[in-house]
Amino acid sequence: MLRLSNSVAFVMFMLACGSHAAAQRLHRYVGGPYKIAAVDVTGDKFVDVVLGYHMVGVVVVEEGNGRGGLSPLPLNDFSDQDRKINPNDATWSEPHVHNLAFGDIDEDGLVDLMIAVGGLSTIKPGRVLIARNLGEGCFEKQLEYCVPSQAKGVRLVDLDRDGRLDALYTARGSGYENDLTRGRLYIRRGLGNWKFGEPIESDAGKSAYYIETADFNNDDFLDIIISNEHDSCATYVLSPGESIFADPKPLASRIARATQIPGCRSHAVNDVRAADFNGDGNQDLITANLGTSTISLFLGTGDGRFQKDTLLDAGKNGAFLAIGDFDGDEDPDFVITHWTEDFASVFLNRGDGTFAAKTDYKTGLGNYGVDVGDFNGDGHLDIVTANYRDGSRSILIGLGDGSFKAAETKKNGLRRFDGKWIPQGS
8 A cells, every 4th residue: 555755645635625836835845954953963072963854854963074064964754654643534743843952951961852843733733852862963752742733942941940951842823813822832840861840831922933042131040932923023931930840830921022014914923032232231132023024123121121123124034043243243143044035144233232234145045944153163153054945955154254155055855765755866
């Protein structure tokens, strides 16, 4: 009996329903690099690249050699192809890697992996996986948590400062007009020995997506903020600190709302990142407002509040952000990707929380995930993007003055062969 992969089956379903153009688009993007991280996975002190794939539950590590070279290591397939959500109608949870997080859970010197995989709005549940780093780019699943909608954000941080990493993750909910199910934030206390406590569940706003953590009220404990993919805001909670797990209860949420632009789609705050952009000692926010092709800068007041945002022009369909000091002046700059385009945009901080006009750098098509790291050991930050629409990964080598060399783009999408995902070209 012929067994179809989830992605192929979904494409055939769309064809049968008359959505030929949409099916063609989905089929073309299946197996493209979607989310990306720059992190030392192998423990050799060199920055590696970790890729999560579009419509495919696969994670791939490209090992860095410290001189700018990257070599792919064996695939990690977390797609769980035989997982049926409803046996009565044979529906599936699409094994899509939505986000990646890293932290050394077992304190063996190697960073372990947390990923959000699969789900579809409120129709199909998603999964959050925590996997042990076995070395050589290989991960082994240790824990799995199911959520009632798409699994979106993941984070490993120590919220109560007890020396153990806690696990944070979101279920997207919906946010569509006909389904206003809100997103949920789940917080599990790290207990050691690959165990986590029962979740504290809190409201995460409409269509919860990325999770960022920073200390917004200067109490020396990390707070939590979540981008709301189908709303014009980011939702944040102020952590009670040491008592968060001693008295577990839902955390009250607040919002930072992006300025809406008349005539533009007001929703789609796709990403949020925190840093002190104006040098006053307080954490500020930037959000990627995909719906209006803008970026909001929210200056923090240091007491858990933020000033009204200042808007920057992101360029068409600005999607995801990464922060780093690209020009060596000790203040944070940032880069934004564009999910339908073939360029990434760099914004240099003048030091006071204002930014010079963006500079665009060509990448592969459909750059979505982005991160920064020093891949060639020259002391300057480089940029890496995951380009899911043309199945590639791009690296922009930083020159240390805020500018970058032309991108080095490599095709590294996946295709299905003999029941397994393999690199394209194999």
